[in-house]
Amino acid sequence: MEPINTQKQYQDYVDKKSPNSPILKNCLNSFWVGGLICTIGQFVMEICKYRGLDTDVSSTITSIILIFLSAFLTGLNLFNKIGKFAGAGSLVPITGFANSIVSPAMEYKSEGYVMGVGAKMFTVAGPVLVYGISTSILVGIIYLIFNTQSITLV
Secondary structure (H helix, E strand, C coil), rough: CCCCCCCHHCCCHHHHHHHCCCCCHHHHHHHHHHHHHHHHHHHHHHHHHHHHHHHHHHHHHHHHHHHHHHHHHCCCCCCCHHHHHCCCCCCCCCCCHHHHHHHHHHHCHHHHHHHHHHHHHCCCHHHHHHHHHHHHHHHHHHHHHHHHCCCCCC
């Protein structure tokens, strides 16, 4: 093999050695798996409503069930296979958030429950939780200030 001398030769070499990504197939897989997850969630919610629960309680139960299923499938090492197949279709809904908490907890289990599971469980989800909770507190304080001054925001 002769040495690569120019940027064009290098790019030609990279193009020849790297496989093409099947973008359309990946998008379709992401779309239908994400849609399937949302359909399962909607099905659970409709069952809850049919049983006489109001919308808020039904939404909470649906979220809990989807989080449980995601954590359970992560524990069985099936969610990672689904994620590899579906990409963002499985990672964007609430199931991806549950997976991002359970995966590091399982990985660092051997280091103990405090320094392993407890410390590593929120490595990915920690910043999301910190900024989400901080923002909700800030918005709550602003709402409280405006609400006590008889200024309507909505």
